[in-house]
Amino acid sequence: MKVETSFEHAGESAGYSPASNGLNGNASNGANTEELSIENGTSHVKKPSEEASSGSEESPKKPDFFSRNKLSEEEVKAKLVEDGVLSKGGRLKLFGKIPYRKPTKFELRKLEVEERLGKWYEIPRYNVDSPEFDNEAYNKLVDEIYEEFGQHSGRVGVSFQDLTVKVPVYTEPPIKTVYTAAKGLVTKPLKAAFGFCNPLNGCKPDKGETHAILSNISGYVLPGEMLLVLGPPGCGMSTFLNVLADNPDSDFEIEGKVLYGGKEADSSLKHFVRLVGQEDYHIASLNVRDTLSFAAECCIPDFIPYADRLRSDRIKLVAKGLGLDHVLGTPLGNNKIRGVSGGEKKRVTIGEMTVGKRSQLNLLDGFTRGLDAAVSLDIVRSMRNMADLDQQVFICAMQQPSEDIYRLFDKVLLLDQGKCLFFGKTEDAVPYFRSIGYNKPERRMTPEFLVSVSDPRTHKSALMEGWEDKAPGTVDEFERCFRESSYFAKVVSGFRKEEHMKAVPPKESTPSDIEHYYHRHALQPLARQTQLLFKRQFLMEIKNKPALLTRFIRYVIMSLIMGALFWQTSTDEAGAGVFPGILFISMITIGLGSMSTLPGIYETRQVFYKQKDANFFDPPPYILAQTVVDFPLTFLESLIYSAILYFMAGLNSAEGGRKFGFFLFAMWIIDMAMSTMIRMIGVGTRSFHEAAAVAPGIIILNVVFAGFIIPRNDIPGWWIWLYWLSAFNYILDAVMINQYDGLKLYCLSSEFVPKLPAAYAAYETCPVSTGAAYLKERYGIFTQVYWKWLDIVIVVGFYLFFLILSALALMYIRFSTKAYIRPEGSSPLEEERLAHSLRLSQISLPRLSSQDNDDNRHNPPDEENEQVVVNPRVEDQVDMSVLNHENVEEGANDRQSSDNKRADSSVAMRSFAAHDIGFRPVYMTWTKLSYFVKVSRKYAKEKTGQDTNELQLLHDVNGYAVPGRMIALVGASGAGKTTLLDVLAQRKTQGRILGQILLNKKPIDRFYRRVAGYVEQFDIHNEYATVREALEFSAMLRQPHEVSKEEKLLSVDRVLDILQLREVENRLVGSATSTDAGGISAEARKRLTIGVELVSRSSVLFLDEPTSGLDARAALVVMKTVRRVVDTGRTVICTIHQPSTEIFEMFDDLLLLQKGGYTAYFGPLGHHSQTLIDYFTRHGASPPRPEENPADWVLETIGAGIGRGGPKDWSSVWRRSRENKRLLAQLEIQDDDVEEEKDEQDGEEEDLSQVQPIVPPDAEPIEFDRYMASTWKEQLYQVVKRAFIVYWRMPSYNFVRVVMAIFMSLVIGSAFYKEPATQKGAEVGVAAIFMGAMFGILQLTSAIHPLEDERDVFYREISSGTYRPWVYWVAVTLDEIPYALISGTIFTVFFYFLVGFPGSRFGQFYLAFVFFMLTAISIGQCIAILAPNQQVSQMVAPVINSLMFVLAGFIIPKPSIPNYMIWLYWANPYSYALEALAVDILHDKKYYCTPSEYSAFPKPPGVTCSSLGYSPAPSGVTCTSRNGTVFDHCCLFCQITSGDQIMTEYGLSYHMMWIDIGALAAYVIGFRLLALIGIQYVHYINR
Secondary structure, three states, X not given: OOHHHXXXXXXXXXXXXXXXXXXXXXXXXXXXXXXXXOOOOOOOXXXXXXXXXXXXXXXXXXXXXHHOOOOOHHHHHHHHHHHOOEOOOOOEEEOOOEEEEOOOHHHHHHHHHHHHHOOHHHOHHHOOOOOOOOHHHHHHHHHHHHHHHOOOOOEEOEEEEEEEEEEEEEEEOOOOOHHHHHHHHHHHHHHHHOOOOOHHHOOOOOOOOEEEEEEEEEEEEOOOOEEEEEOOOOOOHHHHHHHHOOOOOOOOEEEEEEEEOOEOOOOOHHHHEEEEXXXXXXXXXXXXHHHHHHHHHHHOOOOOXXXXXXXXXXXXXXXXXXXXXXXXXOEOOOOOOOOOOHHHHHHHHHHHHHOOOOOOXXXXXXXXXXXXXXXXXXXXXXXXXXXXXXXXXXXXXXXXXXXHHHHOOOEEEEEEOOEEEEEEEHHHHHHHHHHOOEOOOOOOOHHHHHHHOOOHHHHHHHEOOOOOOOOOOOHHHHHHHHHOOHHHHHHHHHHHOOHHHOEEOOOOOOOHHHHHHOOOOOOOOHHHHHHHHHHHHHHHHHHOHHHHHHHHHHHHHHXXXXXXXXXXXXXXXXXXXHHHHHHHHHHHHHHHHHHHHHHHHHHHHHHHHHHXXXXXXXXXXXXXXXXXXHHHHHHHHHHHHHHHHHHHOOOOOOHHXXXXXXXXXXXXXXXXXXXXXXXXXXXXXXXXXXXXXXXXHHHHHHHHOOOOOOOHHHOOHHHHHHHHOOHHHHHHHHHHHHHHOOOEOEOOHHHOEOOOOHHHHHHOEOOOOEHHHHHHHHHOXXXXXXXXXXXXXXXXXXXXXXXHHHHHHHHHOOOOOOOEEEEOOOOHHHHHHHHHHHHHOOOOOOOOOOOOOHHHOOOOOOHHHOOOOOOOOOOOOOOOOOOOOOOHHHHHHOOOOOHHHOOOHHHHHHHHHHOOOOOOOOOEEEEEEEEEEEOOHHHHHHHHOOOOOEEEEEEEEEEEXXXXXXXXXXXXXXXXXXXXXXXXXXXXOOOEEEEEEEEOOEEOOOOHHHOEEEEOOOOOOOOOOEHHHHHHHHHHHHOOOOOOHHHXXXXXXXXXXXXXXXXXXXXXXXXXXXXXXXXXXXXHHHHHHHHHHHOOXXXXXEEEOOOOOOOHHHHHHHHHHHHHHHHOOOEEEEEOOOOOHHHHOOOOEEEEEEOOOEEEEEEEOOHHHHHHHHHHHHOOOOOOOOOOOHHHHHHHHOOOOXXXXXXXXXXXXXXXXXXXXXXHHHOOOOOHHHHHOOOHHHOOOXXXXXXXXXXXXXXXXXXXXOOOOOOHHHHHHHHHHHHHHHHHOOHHHHHHHHHHXXXXXXXXXXXXXXXXXXXXXXXXXXXHHHHHHHHHHHHHHHOHHHHHHHHHHHHHHHHOOOOOHHHHHHHHHHOHHHHHHHHHHHHHHHHHHHHOOOHHHHHHHHHHHHHHHHXXXXXXXXXXXXXXXXXXXXXXXXHHHHHHHHOOOOOOOHHHOOHHHHHXXXXXXXXXXXXXXXXXXXXXXXXXXXXXXXXXXXXXXXXXXXXXXXXXXXXXXXXXXXOOOEEOOEEEEOOOOEHHHXXXXXXXXXXXXXXXXXXXXXXXXXXXXXXXXXXXXXOOOOO
């Protein structure tokens, strides 16, 4: 595609301009308040065909200043020199003062336009801040600016012909377990070795099997047209949009043609295509203005005339158009940072992609999710404006579009299972399906009808009489019908006649220098990209103050503790051995601190992918900007730590502080290198769990082979390469050379060796002399000073290597999320049959009777019009041939209903109700409910104008809910729907509640949770449980214990049938982000959420947005499921977003909230919502149009939508209405204020004395004998059972740690392989034991993740009263033990015998090690329980690990720990573990010296060496006495002859071994009790 066919003005395509309602500053009055534009044009909602008949508004005249003659190059330069832009020599000025280069012709063109047009933006009609601002005039002006600059805009459409997209097929176990993971570890390498898998191809099938996501899709969209893409989940809508955006997944195999204006895509395409994805990926710490500004600066490049002004205007227009102007300073937020609402975040996603990008083709995927119906309609209307006025193309995939939204589109594409069921004009869709036997039901919206027409669950309601044998039934049949129809023939004809190539040509061709810019990946130059990314990265770090402060405070604490621990270390022999420990732990502390950044890397990775795909920037500047921002932050970390520790510990301060400067520089370099390595791991691994497993392993290898624990000379030859690959090795060498260079070492009296009789004490020798000699002898380090600088250079090389790998990973690695996963062992035919059976198993939904109105609206369902699958165990037996796939094909051909092939849902429902033991009908009333939250006084004053620290979200809300009726809570965004639901369900943990909630006339009490079930908006389940297991768990623990087990299981079967989950009962629940085979769909997960509460026999059900995130068909399924629940006699209250007409009319009553939490209406809906309509029209509202959705109508009536205010205060109208007075009478409330007012529209006053109370006098009070439904024994059994099942199905945790046990035991064991009892063995013996304990330390970190992953499930279950918190504590305690024992046993067996420890002492070693592992796991679980979120736990865990690592007694032996710090040693469980493990091995162990290991001391005169117990030294050996005198007659001695000597040096005692083991057992118990306290009392539920 040529650039000239693509240009349009930068500002126009993306902002949201006001409609006549005043949005974006339009001052025109009296215009239609429904109009809205996210563009800068005048609002219109008519299609082009409609405009042709109605005429169009005359466009404004071209501004006068465009008639000015263009300036020549010389004139431009002269003007610019005069204005001071250029120097007299014709050079641009740096910082406005320093001439540095001549401008290019490109820049001169921009400067000429700006010089000629002047400050046009100061004219009121073009000033977006002016009340006289004219949208259309502004559009025209900006368009002319681009034309004058040389960018000539054209418009193109898009066509797709026989488009097919295939992905590889993978096989996975239906339920992954530790066993399947172990099996895969063995079989996958074998398959690779024998050619079944090609590792070079990522182990993807080389030939083969693929699955078609899209199949033979054809159609075209011309300039100025809008295409709506509809379909159920998995139909391929997102894939379709990504292919059109030229952004296919790496695994896509694409066939067919996609043309843009009749041409194939080229490198400039992405600058003119706008793709808004489903997910809202943003940087949480940035505010809305930061996010929009960054997008504008990236997408409106500097070479555009007036670029800064256009960006500023775009941000203002977009913010106003999307209703974001009031939250520009609010952070985007996440689960850790409080920010904008979900709906506002979705609008930010739209604004980010539209604020700067100049597009011809706009692709929006599920962009209305989380938005209310009025806002969604406003946005689509603005798209209609842009399509009409600017000839842009819009292709939108939507989940639940309303009828009004549907009518704004020109064409519709209907997909199912990747196949095209219809493509054509929107008005032709219903007639086409009528022509093949399906007619739209009267109250069903067109989009809902189209999405559900191919679903067997809705066949009966839409199938026309007489078409039972002729109408298509399967997706393949629907596709065949369409391809044989005249509608498809029109598409083929359009391609043949080249209609799909129609485009609006530009006025002139674009100059080649401008065209060149649009063939780059990003429009801004690399330097400018780096600047923008640096600015954003800096803001991101600075604005995340809690994380930043925690990051620095961590180093302050660590340095103070380390400084106190190593306070003013002397240069004697003991100090000589302590200095390396100080330097080693400093390097480890600084180097490992970067691990805490791993969660943040994954949070921002999706943002990077989104913005890279949108051509905001290139990957190298992104990495470079992060690195540049890391410089000051890591330097501050290093400075804080080094400045405190260095001088407190008394490290070498010679050379006027240069040694400290080098130490600081070295710590900074290793901090940078490790941060970059962690970033490389973060961008190079698929998931956080993979990175969390890989990163510690790599770091441990760096630590083990750094040259401290095992000196270089002692590392086996087969592992020496790991020493040279360890960045820690080079830094440790550098700082040790820096410390020991020029250092004179001495001995205290007690440190001279060997210990001779007092008469000969003067002949004892000091084992240390100079720092250089000590390093060379002990660590084998090259001691020349230049080596420390060479080491730094090498680590800088590591840093650059990691940096380059990170950039390459971001550029070339993109983990595919598109694959077809088939459960292992199944064939394609079986999968197809399973998919078909899943649809057949859900074939029926109760058909609502639409007779009469409120009180009689739900008659018994018509058995001819509903089906449900019922399990054979249900007492009312029904034929199960449909479920068991008997004669499925015959059934498809013969659609005539027969009694024996129909499962009546009313049967299952009646059976369920008949056995509903424990269910009690509940009449719920609430009066004068108000809710207040604590906020800052500044914020409260901005919102209310009052000096208070509270904000009122609900204002005196009254209402009731009765058995068998369903209430809809509806309102605009921010009206308080979910807040009210949380208050009614008593789920609020913050704020202040006023008012009264009664159940059967009695106040709610602590037993409320026994009767109330809460279906949360987000489906929170244990993803490793199956559907049946989830329901059985709820039934067993939430039904009364008096109910038998058989009856509970029977109720589960009934609920499986009612909710039509039978076919997926043995599949894992999975999660929204899970890619495992066997996970259920989103709508099935939503039905499961309902089922978990239904099976609990809850009398009252609260549902928060049960259709959120679902398509129209799935929403219909879910809400009909809810309707069935209501028909069992439950009391149901439900918030709802964007309900279709059919869904809205399933409700009996409506509670309508206006912004601010005020009641606008409460009462029955009536037949076809007539009661609601009558109320509002009686009070002055315009009646709805025929077939208009009543839900959409009433929201618009009360002023919902973007920037739209209601014409009246409907809450005041309600307070004065007779309906409100009747409500108060029903609630038996006397309100004098209401009674005194008179509503003129209400006519005659009703005699309220005749109104019956809503709660009947015989309603029994809800009372229970027990706080919880089940006994503690039942809870303990069920929770522990589930915990063990879940751990078995969690190979990512439990199998990985078994593999890590094998890996670490082999690496560490082989590094110390069969250490002899020589002096070398004595030196590294304790080190071997210490490194063995490192595996136990790893358990602390790994134990955090499972509990964090389950936290939300735990909170939901305890809030529902499922079990007592201590029961969960028992479960998480017991389920860790088997895997700890298995991995601990594997590690100790391999490690112990590889090192060569004596077999007779294995038992004590094993016992101590197991208790140590359990202690570490307990500490990790305590951190997970007590930390508020994952980020905090990731910061806290390394600090605790580092402290206990240092204070274990190895890096600094116990005798060297200052007395004031010794309590930390005794408080450290690691110290007991190290002592217990070490003394078991060292006690009574004998050591010897090889000839080269003997030390020498002067032979005292008058005695022989043998008389002193030593052997004489051979001639040529010299030695030194205490006073430094050198002798040539020496005796030889062996410094270490027994393990007890080593124990004495480290302050260990063999008699403490069993005490140490007992202490470890006590620590296990203590930390388990701390975890219990945390589970019982520390809950981070902020609602």
